Protein backbone atom coordinates (compact mmCIF):
# COMPACT_ATOMS: atom_id res chain seq x y z
CA UNK A 1 0.00 0.00 0.00
CA UNK A 2 1.25 3.46 -0.89
CA UNK A 3 1.86 6.06 1.79
CA UNK A 4 0.95 9.46 0.35
CA UNK A 5 1.06 12.96 1.80
CA UNK A 6 -1.83 15.08 3.07
CA UNK A 7 -2.10 17.06 -0.17
CA UNK A 8 -2.32 13.86 -2.21
CA UNK A 9 -4.95 12.44 0.16
CA UNK A 10 -7.10 15.54 -0.40
CA UNK A 11 -6.73 15.06 -4.18
CA UNK A 12 -7.65 11.41 -3.72
CA UNK A 13 -10.82 12.44 -1.80
CA UNK A 14 -11.75 14.74 -4.70
CA UNK A 15 -11.03 12.13 -7.39
CA UNK A 16 -13.12 9.59 -5.46
CA UNK A 17 -16.01 12.05 -5.30
CA UNK A 18 -15.77 12.55 -9.07
CA UNK A 19 -15.25 8.91 -10.12
CA UNK A 20 -17.84 7.43 -7.77
CA UNK A 21 -20.28 10.22 -8.49
CA UNK A 22 -20.86 11.00 -4.83
CA UNK A 23 -20.78 14.22 -2.80
CA UNK A 24 -18.20 15.16 -0.20
CA UNK A 25 -21.00 14.73 2.37
CA UNK A 26 -21.47 11.11 1.24
CA UNK A 27 -17.77 10.47 1.77
CA UNK A 28 -17.90 12.01 5.22
CA UNK A 29 -20.93 9.86 6.06
CA UNK A 30 -18.95 6.78 5.06
CA UNK A 31 -16.17 7.90 7.38
CA UNK A 32 -18.65 8.60 10.19
CA UNK A 33 -20.30 5.18 9.96
CA UNK A 34 -16.94 3.37 9.85
CA UNK A 35 -15.72 5.38 12.83
CA UNK A 36 -18.86 4.74 14.88
CA UNK A 37 -18.82 1.04 14.13
CA UNK A 38 -15.28 0.84 15.54
CA UNK A 39 -15.55 3.34 18.37
CA UNK A 40 -18.53 1.59 19.99
CA UNK A 41 -16.30 -1.40 20.59
CA UNK A 42 -13.88 0.83 22.50
CA UNK A 43 -16.45 2.43 24.80
CA UNK A 44 -18.22 0.84 27.75
CA UNK A 45 -21.96 1.53 27.24
CA UNK A 46 -22.37 3.81 30.29
CA UNK A 47 -19.13 5.77 29.82
CA UNK A 48 -19.43 9.56 29.63
CA UNK A 49 -18.20 10.70 26.20
CA UNK A 50 -16.83 14.12 25.36
CA UNK A 51 -16.33 14.92 21.68
CA UNK A 52 -14.03 17.81 20.75
CA UNK A 53 -14.69 19.17 17.26
CA UNK A 54 -12.81 21.65 15.12
CA UNK A 55 -14.16 23.88 12.37
CA UNK A 56 -13.10 21.82 9.33
CA UNK A 57 -14.02 18.38 8.09
CA UNK A 58 -12.22 16.62 10.93
CA UNK A 59 -14.68 18.41 13.22
CA UNK A 60 -17.41 17.35 10.77
CA UNK A 61 -16.45 13.71 11.35
CA UNK A 62 -16.61 14.26 15.12
CA UNK A 63 -20.08 15.82 14.92
CA UNK A 64 -21.30 12.97 12.73
CA UNK A 65 -19.97 10.42 15.22
CA UNK A 66 -21.76 12.30 18.03
CA UNK A 67 -25.05 12.01 16.11
CA UNK A 68 -24.58 8.29 15.44
CA UNK A 69 -23.56 7.56 19.04
CA UNK A 70 -26.66 9.37 20.30
CA UNK A 71 -28.82 7.25 17.99
CA UNK A 72 -27.30 4.21 19.71
CA UNK A 73 -28.25 5.59 23.11
CA UNK A 74 -24.88 6.99 24.23
CA UNK A 75 -24.83 10.34 26.07
CA UNK A 76 -22.30 12.73 24.58
CA UNK A 77 -21.02 16.16 25.51
CA UNK A 78 -19.96 18.08 22.41
CA UNK A 79 -17.42 20.89 22.47
CA UNK A 80 -16.93 22.72 19.20
CA UNK A 81 -14.42 25.45 18.42
CA UNK A 82 -16.09 28.86 18.09
CA UNK A 83 -15.47 30.13 14.54
CA UNK A 84 -16.72 32.35 11.74
CA UNK A 85 -15.85 29.90 9.00
CA UNK A 86 -16.90 26.29 9.41
CA UNK A 87 -16.56 23.93 6.45
CA UNK A 88 -19.82 23.19 4.62
CA UNK A 89 -20.11 19.59 5.81
CA UNK A 90 -19.21 20.62 9.35
CA UNK A 91 -22.11 23.12 9.37
CA UNK A 92 -24.50 20.57 7.92
CA UNK A 93 -23.57 18.19 10.74
CA UNK A 94 -24.07 20.95 13.33
CA UNK A 95 -27.58 21.52 11.97
CA UNK A 96 -28.42 17.86 12.41
CA UNK A 97 -27.71 18.18 16.13
CA UNK A 98 -29.92 20.39 18.27
CA UNK A 99 -28.17 23.66 19.13
CA UNK A 100 -28.45 23.14 22.89
CA UNK A 101 -26.23 20.08 22.57
CA UNK A 102 -23.30 22.09 21.21
CA UNK A 103 -20.92 23.85 23.57
CA UNK A 104 -18.84 26.42 21.69
CA UNK A 105 -15.39 26.99 23.14
CA UNK A 106 -12.57 29.55 22.84
CA UNK A 107 -8.93 28.78 23.35
CA UNK A 108 -8.62 30.78 26.57
CA UNK A 109 -11.66 29.24 28.21
CA UNK A 110 -11.91 27.10 31.38
CA UNK A 111 -13.95 24.08 30.33
CA UNK A 112 -16.20 21.97 32.55
CA UNK A 113 -14.87 18.51 31.78
CA UNK A 114 -16.25 15.56 33.74
CA UNK A 115 -13.48 13.26 34.95
CA UNK A 116 -12.97 9.70 33.70
CA UNK A 117 -14.64 10.31 30.34
CA UNK A 118 -13.82 8.91 26.95
CA UNK A 119 -12.58 11.80 24.82
CA UNK A 120 -12.97 11.81 21.06
CA UNK A 121 -10.49 14.17 19.47
CA UNK A 122 -11.87 15.55 16.19
CA UNK A 123 -10.33 19.02 16.20
CA UNK A 124 -7.77 18.80 13.38
CA UNK A 125 -6.88 16.08 10.89
CA UNK A 126 -4.80 16.36 7.74
CA UNK A 127 -5.83 20.00 7.24
CA UNK A 128 -2.88 21.50 9.09
CA UNK A 129 0.63 21.84 7.74
CA UNK A 130 2.09 24.15 10.35
CA UNK A 131 2.19 24.05 14.16
CA UNK A 132 -0.84 25.12 16.17
CA UNK A 133 -0.69 28.31 18.21
CA UNK A 134 0.65 27.90 21.77
CA UNK A 135 -2.83 28.85 23.03
CA UNK A 136 -3.95 25.33 22.15
CA UNK A 137 -1.84 23.97 25.00
CA UNK A 138 -4.44 25.18 27.49
CA UNK A 139 -7.15 23.04 25.85
CA UNK A 140 -4.93 19.96 25.53
CA UNK A 141 -3.77 20.35 29.17
CA UNK A 142 -7.35 20.56 30.40
CA UNK A 143 -8.18 17.40 28.47
CA UNK A 144 -5.22 15.61 30.05
CA UNK A 145 -5.99 16.88 33.56
CA UNK A 146 -9.57 15.57 33.36
CA UNK A 147 -8.16 12.06 33.67
CA UNK A 148 -9.89 10.58 30.64
CA UNK A 149 -10.17 6.80 30.56
CA UNK A 150 -9.08 6.99 26.92
CA UNK A 151 -8.55 9.50 24.16
CA UNK A 152 -9.47 8.46 20.64
CA UNK A 153 -8.28 10.63 17.75
CA UNK A 154 -9.96 10.82 14.39
CA UNK A 155 -7.57 10.62 11.41
CA UNK A 156 -4.67 12.20 13.34
CA UNK A 157 -3.97 13.37 16.88
CA UNK A 158 -5.02 17.04 16.60
CA UNK A 159 -1.98 19.21 15.99
CA UNK A 160 0.06 16.37 14.50
CA UNK A 161 1.68 17.32 11.20
CA UNK A 162 1.98 14.13 9.24
CA UNK A 163 4.49 15.10 6.55
CA UNK A 164 6.99 17.24 8.49
CA UNK A 165 9.17 16.73 11.57
CA UNK A 166 7.26 17.36 14.79
CA UNK A 167 9.01 19.32 17.54
CA UNK A 168 8.29 18.39 21.16
CA UNK A 169 6.99 21.93 21.84
CA UNK A 170 4.34 21.88 19.08
CA UNK A 171 0.91 21.76 20.76
CA UNK A 172 -0.70 18.39 20.06
CA UNK A 173 -3.39 16.23 21.59
CA UNK A 174 -1.85 12.94 22.73
CA UNK A 175 -4.13 9.98 22.29
CA UNK A 176 -4.37 6.29 23.06
CA UNK A 177 -5.68 5.34 19.67
CA UNK A 178 -6.04 6.97 16.25
CA UNK A 179 -8.48 5.84 13.59
CA UNK A 180 -6.79 7.03 10.42
CA UNK A 181 -8.48 6.92 7.03
CA UNK A 182 -7.43 4.65 4.18
CA UNK A 183 -3.62 4.94 4.39
CA UNK A 184 -1.10 5.39 7.21
CA UNK A 185 0.28 8.89 7.49
CA UNK A 186 4.09 8.97 7.22
CA UNK A 187 4.88 10.62 10.58
CA UNK A 188 2.82 8.03 12.45
CA UNK A 189 5.38 5.39 11.46
CA UNK A 190 8.38 7.10 13.05
CA UNK A 191 9.73 5.96 16.43
CA UNK A 192 10.21 9.57 17.60
CA UNK A 193 6.46 10.20 17.20
CA UNK A 194 5.28 7.33 19.38
CA UNK A 195 4.48 9.88 22.12
CA UNK A 196 1.52 11.24 20.12
CA UNK A 197 -0.58 8.09 19.86
CA UNK A 198 -0.17 4.59 21.25
CA UNK A 199 -1.48 2.98 18.07
CA UNK A 200 -3.20 3.74 14.80
CA UNK A 201 -5.85 1.70 13.09
CA UNK A 202 -6.57 1.98 9.38
CA UNK A 203 -10.17 2.53 8.34
CA UNK A 204 -11.04 1.78 4.73
CA UNK A 205 -13.52 4.40 3.54
CA UNK A 206 -13.55 3.14 -0.04
CA UNK A 207 -11.37 5.79 -1.71
CA UNK A 208 -11.23 4.99 -5.43
CA UNK A 209 -8.47 2.39 -6.01
CA UNK A 210 -8.45 2.87 -9.80
CA UNK A 211 -6.88 6.31 -9.44
CA UNK A 212 -4.14 5.42 -6.98
CA UNK A 213 -1.61 5.28 -9.88
CA UNK A 214 -1.91 9.06 -10.01
CA UNK A 215 0.05 9.47 -6.81
CA UNK A 216 3.82 9.27 -6.84
CA UNK A 217 5.56 8.30 -3.64
CA UNK A 218 8.71 6.68 -2.32
CA UNK A 219 6.95 5.28 0.75
CA UNK A 220 4.98 2.07 1.17
CA UNK A 221 3.26 0.23 4.02
CA UNK A 222 3.60 -3.52 3.56
CA UNK A 223 0.65 -5.77 4.28
CA UNK A 224 -0.38 -9.33 3.48
CA UNK A 225 -1.65 -8.66 -0.06
CA UNK A 226 1.57 -6.83 -1.04
CA UNK A 227 3.63 -9.80 0.13
CA UNK A 228 1.45 -12.42 -1.54
CA UNK A 229 2.07 -10.76 -4.91
CA UNK A 230 5.74 -11.60 -4.98
CA UNK A 231 5.89 -14.95 -3.17
CA UNK A 232 7.51 -17.47 -5.49
CA UNK A 233 5.42 -20.40 -6.74
CA UNK A 234 6.87 -23.77 -5.71
CA UNK A 235 7.07 -26.64 -8.20
CA UNK A 236 6.43 -30.22 -7.11
CA UNK A 237 9.74 -31.12 -8.78
CA UNK A 238 11.67 -28.87 -6.36
CA UNK A 239 14.74 -30.34 -4.67
CA UNK A 240 17.26 -29.20 -2.04
CA UNK A 241 19.16 -27.24 -4.68
CA UNK A 242 16.04 -25.23 -5.59
CA UNK A 243 15.93 -23.76 -2.10
CA UNK A 244 19.56 -22.74 -1.95
CA UNK A 245 22.50 -23.34 0.30
CA UNK A 246 22.86 -20.70 3.00
CA UNK A 247 26.09 -19.94 4.85
CA UNK A 248 26.06 -18.25 8.26
CA UNK A 249 29.38 -16.76 9.36
CA UNK A 250 29.85 -15.55 12.93
CA UNK A 251 29.98 -16.49 16.59
CA UNK A 252 32.74 -16.25 19.18
CA UNK A 253 33.37 -17.82 22.58
CA UNK A 254 30.22 -17.28 24.65
CA UNK A 255 28.16 -16.08 21.66
CA UNK A 256 27.63 -19.21 19.62
CA UNK A 257 23.91 -19.11 20.44
CA UNK A 258 23.46 -16.29 17.96
CA UNK A 259 24.61 -18.58 15.13
CA UNK A 260 22.30 -21.36 16.31
CA UNK A 261 19.43 -18.85 16.12
CA UNK A 262 20.40 -17.54 12.68
CA UNK A 263 20.89 -21.01 11.25
CA UNK A 264 17.63 -22.28 12.74
CA UNK A 265 15.76 -19.33 11.19
CA UNK A 266 17.34 -20.04 7.80
CA UNK A 267 16.26 -23.69 7.98
CA UNK A 268 12.73 -22.83 9.11
CA UNK A 269 12.45 -20.25 6.30
CA UNK A 270 13.13 -23.01 3.83
CA UNK A 271 16.83 -23.12 2.91
CA UNK A 272 17.70 -26.44 1.23
CA UNK A 273 21.00 -26.60 3.09
CA UNK A 274 22.50 -24.53 5.87
CA UNK A 275 26.18 -24.44 6.76
CA UNK A 276 27.66 -22.45 9.63
CA UNK A 277 31.19 -21.08 9.89
CA UNK A 278 32.30 -20.41 13.47
CA UNK A 279 35.43 -20.62 15.61
CA UNK A 280 36.13 -24.13 16.91
CA UNK A 281 34.24 -23.53 20.14
CA UNK A 282 31.05 -23.51 18.06
CA UNK A 283 31.30 -27.01 16.63
CA UNK A 284 29.80 -29.10 19.45
CA UNK A 285 27.13 -26.54 20.25
CA UNK A 286 25.92 -26.38 16.66
CA UNK A 287 26.10 -30.08 16.00
CA UNK A 288 24.18 -30.78 19.20
CA UNK A 289 21.59 -28.05 18.96
CA UNK A 290 20.85 -27.97 15.27
CA UNK A 291 21.40 -31.39 13.79
CA UNK A 292 20.01 -30.30 10.41
CA UNK A 293 22.86 -27.82 9.83
CA UNK A 294 26.44 -28.52 8.72
CA UNK A 295 29.42 -26.96 10.46
CA UNK A 296 32.67 -25.54 9.18
CA UNK A 297 35.16 -24.25 11.72
CA UNK A 298 37.93 -21.71 11.75
CA UNK A 299 41.44 -22.75 12.87
CA UNK A 300 41.06 -20.52 15.90
CA UNK A 301 39.34 -21.71 19.08
CA UNK A 302 37.64 -18.54 20.35
CA UNK A 303 36.99 -16.16 17.45
CA UNK A 304 36.98 -16.18 13.68
CA UNK A 305 40.36 -15.36 12.20
CA UNK A 306 40.11 -16.55 8.60
CA UNK A 307 37.00 -15.90 6.57
CA UNK A 308 35.79 -18.61 4.17
CA UNK A 309 35.30 -18.80 0.42
CA UNK A 310 31.60 -18.21 -0.26
CA UNK A 311 31.12 -18.73 -4.00
CA UNK A 312 29.23 -22.02 -3.67
CA UNK A 313 26.56 -20.53 -1.40
CA UNK A 314 23.47 -18.73 -2.67
CA UNK A 315 22.73 -16.82 0.56
CA UNK A 316 25.32 -15.56 3.06
CA UNK A 317 24.86 -13.82 6.42
CA UNK A 318 27.79 -12.50 8.43
CA UNK A 319 28.44 -10.83 11.78
CA UNK A 320 26.08 -12.30 14.39
CA UNK A 321 27.88 -12.89 17.70
CA UNK A 322 31.19 -12.42 15.85
CA UNK A 323 32.77 -10.21 18.53
CA UNK A 324 35.26 -7.47 17.80
CA UNK A 325 38.63 -9.11 18.35
CA UNK A 326 41.26 -7.04 16.48
CA UNK A 327 42.27 -10.02 14.29
CA UNK A 328 38.64 -10.77 13.44
CA UNK A 329 38.05 -7.10 12.59
CA UNK A 330 41.15 -6.75 10.41
CA UNK A 331 40.57 -9.99 8.52
CA UNK A 332 36.90 -9.26 8.06
CA UNK A 333 37.73 -5.97 6.34
CA UNK A 334 40.32 -7.65 4.08
CA UNK A 335 37.79 -10.33 3.24
CA UNK A 336 34.72 -8.21 2.59
CA UNK A 337 36.44 -5.86 0.17
CA UNK A 338 37.16 -8.81 -2.12
CA UNK A 339 33.61 -10.15 -2.14
CA UNK A 340 31.37 -9.79 -5.18
CA UNK A 341 28.13 -11.47 -4.11
CA UNK A 342 25.49 -9.84 -1.90
CA UNK A 343 25.79 -10.44 1.84
CA UNK A 344 23.43 -9.98 4.77
CA UNK A 345 25.54 -7.93 7.16
CA UNK A 346 24.55 -7.77 10.82
CA UNK A 347 25.72 -6.99 14.35
CA UNK A 348 29.52 -7.04 14.85
CA UNK A 349 30.16 -7.00 11.10
CA UNK A 350 28.34 -3.64 11.08
CA UNK A 351 30.24 -2.43 14.14
CA UNK A 352 33.51 -3.39 12.49
CA UNK A 353 32.56 -1.57 9.26
CA UNK A 354 31.53 1.51 11.25
CA UNK A 355 35.14 1.90 12.41
CA UNK A 356 36.34 2.23 8.79
CA UNK A 357 36.48 5.42 6.76
CA UNK A 358 34.12 5.26 3.74
CA UNK A 359 32.94 1.88 4.95
CA UNK A 360 30.11 1.64 2.42
CA UNK A 361 32.58 1.49 -0.47
CA UNK A 362 33.89 -1.79 0.96
CA UNK A 363 30.55 -3.58 0.80
CA UNK A 364 29.51 -5.64 -2.24
CA UNK A 365 26.59 -4.16 -4.17
CA UNK A 366 23.09 -5.46 -3.38
CA UNK A 367 24.09 -6.39 0.15
CA UNK A 368 21.58 -6.00 2.97
CA UNK A 369 22.57 -4.17 6.16
CA UNK A 370 20.42 -4.84 9.21
CA UNK A 371 21.33 -2.26 11.88
CA UNK A 372 19.29 -1.63 15.04
CA UNK A 373 19.18 2.10 15.91
CA UNK A 374 22.45 2.09 17.86
CA UNK A 375 24.32 0.28 15.07
CA UNK A 376 22.83 2.65 12.53
CA UNK A 377 24.05 5.64 14.48
CA UNK A 378 27.58 4.18 14.53
CA UNK A 379 27.37 3.78 10.75
CA UNK A 380 25.85 7.11 9.69
CA UNK A 381 26.31 9.42 12.69
CA UNK A 382 23.61 11.45 14.46
CA UNK A 383 20.34 12.63 12.94
CA UNK A 384 18.09 15.54 13.93
CA UNK A 385 14.82 13.71 13.40
CA UNK A 386 13.45 10.59 11.74
CA UNK A 387 12.78 12.37 8.43
CA UNK A 388 16.46 13.31 8.25
CA UNK A 389 17.51 9.79 9.25
CA UNK A 390 15.50 8.34 6.39
CA UNK A 391 16.92 10.84 3.89
CA UNK A 392 20.50 10.09 4.98
CA UNK A 393 19.99 6.35 4.64
CA UNK A 394 18.16 6.71 1.32
CA UNK A 395 21.10 8.62 -0.20
CA UNK A 396 23.55 5.94 0.95
CA UNK A 397 21.33 3.12 -0.32
CA UNK A 398 21.05 4.67 -3.77
CA UNK A 399 24.66 5.79 -4.07
CA UNK A 400 26.18 2.48 -2.95
CA UNK A 401 23.37 0.23 -4.28
CA UNK A 402 22.63 -1.31 -0.90
CA UNK A 403 19.51 -2.24 1.06
CA UNK A 404 19.21 -0.96 4.63
CA UNK A 405 16.86 -2.38 7.23
CA UNK A 406 16.25 -0.01 10.12
CA UNK A 407 14.88 -2.27 12.83
CA UNK A 408 12.24 -1.45 15.43
CA UNK A 409 8.45 -1.19 15.49
CA UNK A 410 7.43 -0.46 11.86
CA UNK A 411 10.85 -1.63 10.66
CA UNK A 412 11.82 0.31 7.52
CA UNK A 413 13.43 -1.36 4.50
CA UNK A 414 15.21 1.21 2.33
CA UNK A 415 16.08 -0.21 -1.06
CA UNK A 416 18.73 0.75 -3.60
CA UNK A 417 16.13 2.52 -5.78
CA UNK A 418 15.42 4.97 -2.94
CA UNK A 419 12.10 3.53 -1.83
CA UNK A 420 11.11 2.88 1.79
CA UNK A 421 8.88 -0.02 2.82
CA UNK A 422 7.46 0.12 6.35
CA UNK A 423 6.56 -3.21 7.88
CA UNK A 424 3.17 -3.80 9.48
CA UNK A 425 3.88 -6.95 11.51
CA UNK A 426 5.72 -7.55 14.79
CA UNK A 427 5.25 -6.75 18.47
CA UNK A 428 7.17 -5.71 21.58
CA UNK A 429 7.66 -9.32 22.65
CA UNK A 430 10.27 -9.44 19.88
CA UNK A 431 12.47 -6.95 21.71
CA UNK A 432 14.50 -9.86 23.06
CA UNK A 433 18.08 -11.10 22.69
CA UNK A 434 18.72 -12.78 19.36
CA UNK A 435 15.59 -11.61 17.60
CA UNK A 436 17.77 -9.73 15.10
CA UNK A 437 19.93 -12.82 14.53
CA UNK A 438 16.76 -14.63 13.57
CA UNK A 439 15.88 -11.91 11.07
CA UNK A 440 19.30 -12.20 9.40
CA UNK A 441 18.81 -15.95 8.99
CA UNK A 442 15.41 -15.43 7.39
CA UNK A 443 16.71 -12.88 4.89
CA UNK A 444 19.84 -14.87 3.97
CA UNK A 445 17.62 -17.90 3.40
CA UNK A 446 15.29 -15.95 1.10
CA UNK A 447 18.22 -14.62 -0.93
CA UNK A 448 19.40 -18.24 -1.18
CA UNK A 449 15.96 -19.19 -2.49
CA UNK A 450 16.32 -16.73 -5.36
CA UNK A 451 14.67 -13.54 -4.10
CA UNK A 452 16.62 -10.38 -4.88
CA UNK A 453 17.94 -8.31 -1.97
CA UNK A 454 14.98 -5.91 -1.82
CA UNK A 455 12.36 -8.64 -2.08
CA UNK A 456 14.15 -10.81 0.49
CA UNK A 457 14.35 -7.87 2.89
CA UNK A 458 10.72 -6.80 2.55
CA UNK A 459 9.44 -10.36 2.72
CA UNK A 460 11.90 -11.35 5.47
CA UNK A 461 10.98 -8.46 7.73
CA UNK A 462 7.27 -9.16 7.21
CA UNK A 463 7.67 -12.91 7.84
CA UNK A 464 9.78 -12.32 10.97
CA UNK A 465 7.16 -9.96 12.43
CA UNK A 466 4.29 -12.23 11.44
CA UNK A 467 5.96 -15.25 13.06
CA UNK A 468 6.38 -13.10 16.19
CA UNK A 469 2.68 -12.17 16.04
CA UNK A 470 1.67 -15.82 15.85
CA UNK A 471 4.10 -16.65 18.66
CA UNK A 472 2.47 -14.16 21.07
CA UNK A 473 -0.90 -15.83 20.57
CA UNK A 474 0.55 -18.84 22.39
CA UNK A 475 3.41 -17.35 24.44
CA UNK A 476 3.15 -14.18 26.52
CA UNK A 477 5.28 -11.37 24.97
CA UNK A 478 7.34 -11.19 28.18
CA UNK A 479 8.22 -14.86 27.80
CA UNK A 480 8.87 -14.82 24.07
CA UNK A 481 12.47 -15.77 23.23
CA UNK A 482 14.11 -15.50 19.84
CA UNK A 483 14.05 -19.21 19.03
CA UNK A 484 10.23 -19.13 19.46
CA UNK A 485 10.05 -16.76 16.48
CA UNK A 486 11.55 -19.42 14.21
CA UNK A 487 9.13 -21.99 15.59
CA UNK A 488 6.24 -19.91 14.25
CA UNK A 489 7.59 -19.18 10.75
CA UNK A 490 5.53 -22.14 9.60
CA UNK A 491 2.30 -20.49 10.89
CA UNK A 492 3.30 -17.34 9.06
CA UNK A 493 3.69 -19.26 5.79
CA UNK A 494 0.30 -20.96 6.27
CA UNK A 495 -1.26 -17.54 6.75
CA UNK A 496 0.36 -16.20 3.57
CA UNK A 497 -0.89 -19.27 1.65
CA UNK A 498 -4.44 -18.53 2.77
CA UNK A 499 -6.80 -16.01 1.24
CA UNK A 500 -8.43 -14.70 4.39
Ligand SMILES: NC(=O)C1=CN([C@@H]2O[C@H](COP(=O)(O)OP(=O)(O)OC[C@H]3O[C@@H](n4cnc5c(N)ncnc54)[C@H](O)[C@@H]3O)[C@@H](O)[C@H]2O)[C@@H](O)CC1
Nearest residue numbers: 013024027028031056057058124125126127128130131155
Ligand atom coordinates in the same frame (compact mmCIF):
# COMPACT_ATOMS: atom_id res chain seq x y z
N1 LIG B 1 -14.50 14.62 1.96
C1 LIG B 1 -13.36 14.61 2.53
O1 LIG B 1 -12.47 15.30 2.07
C2 LIG B 1 -13.16 13.82 3.76
C3 LIG B 1 -12.48 14.39 4.83
N2 LIG B 1 -12.40 13.76 6.02
C4 LIG B 1 -11.92 14.44 7.22
O2 LIG B 1 -11.52 15.73 6.91
C5 LIG B 1 -10.25 16.01 7.48
C6 LIG B 1 -9.61 17.09 6.69
O3 LIG B 1 -10.49 18.17 6.74
P1 LIG B 1 -10.04 19.65 6.48
O4 LIG B 1 -9.29 19.71 5.21
O5 LIG B 1 -11.25 20.48 6.63
O6 LIG B 1 -8.97 19.90 7.61
P2 LIG B 1 -9.07 19.86 9.21
O7 LIG B 1 -10.46 19.68 9.68
O8 LIG B 1 -8.03 18.93 9.64
O9 LIG B 1 -8.56 21.31 9.60
C7 LIG B 1 -8.89 22.40 8.81
C8 LIG B 1 -9.17 23.62 9.62
O10 LIG B 1 -8.04 23.94 10.40
C9 LIG B 1 -7.63 25.26 10.15
N3 LIG B 1 -6.17 25.28 10.28
C10 LIG B 1 -5.24 24.81 9.42
N4 LIG B 1 -4.00 24.96 9.92
C11 LIG B 1 -4.15 25.52 11.13
C12 LIG B 1 -3.23 25.92 12.14
N5 LIG B 1 -1.91 25.76 11.99
N6 LIG B 1 -3.72 26.47 13.27
C13 LIG B 1 -5.05 26.63 13.44
N7 LIG B 1 -5.97 26.28 12.52
C14 LIG B 1 -5.53 25.72 11.38
C15 LIG B 1 -8.10 25.56 8.76
O11 LIG B 1 -8.30 26.95 8.60
C16 LIG B 1 -9.41 24.81 8.70
O12 LIG B 1 -10.46 25.55 9.24
C17 LIG B 1 -9.56 14.69 7.48
O13 LIG B 1 -8.49 14.64 8.39
C18 LIG B 1 -10.69 13.76 7.84
O14 LIG B 1 -10.87 13.74 9.22
C19 LIG B 1 -13.20 12.57 6.24
O15 LIG B 1 -14.48 12.97 6.58
C20 LIG B 1 -13.22 11.71 5.02
C21 LIG B 1 -13.73 12.46 3.84
Ligand SMILES: Nc1ncnc2c1ncn2[C@@H]1O[C@H](COP(=O)(O)OP(=O)(O)O)[C@@H](O)[C@H]1O
Nearest residue numbers: 372407408409426427428431433434435436437
Ligand atom coordinates in the same frame (compact mmCIF):
# COMPACT_ATOMS: atom_id res chain seq x y z
N1 LIG C 1 8.72 -3.20 19.88
C1 LIG C 1 8.98 -3.96 18.80
N2 LIG C 1 8.04 -4.20 17.88
C2 LIG C 1 8.28 -4.96 16.80
N3 LIG C 1 9.49 -5.51 16.52
C3 LIG C 1 10.47 -5.30 17.39
C4 LIG C 1 10.29 -4.51 18.56
N4 LIG C 1 11.46 -4.46 19.21
C5 LIG C 1 12.34 -5.19 18.49
N5 LIG C 1 11.74 -5.70 17.40
C6 LIG C 1 12.38 -6.52 16.36
O1 LIG C 1 13.29 -7.42 16.94
C7 LIG C 1 14.55 -7.43 16.25
C8 LIG C 1 15.64 -6.97 17.21
O2 LIG C 1 16.86 -6.93 16.55
P1 LIG C 1 18.22 -6.60 17.30
O3 LIG C 1 18.08 -5.38 18.12
O4 LIG C 1 19.31 -6.64 16.29
O5 LIG C 1 18.32 -7.83 18.28
P2 LIG C 1 19.55 -8.78 18.64
O6 LIG C 1 20.81 -7.99 18.45
O7 LIG C 1 19.33 -9.15 20.08
O8 LIG C 1 19.45 -9.97 17.75
C9 LIG C 1 14.36 -6.52 15.04
O9 LIG C 1 13.97 -7.24 13.92
C10 LIG C 1 13.22 -5.59 15.48
O10 LIG C 1 12.49 -5.08 14.41
Ligand SMILES: [K+]
Nearest residue numbers: 121124154156
Ligand atom coordinates in the same frame (compact mmCIF):
# COMPACT_ATOMS: atom_id res chain seq x y z
K1 LIG D 1 -8.11 14.63 15.16
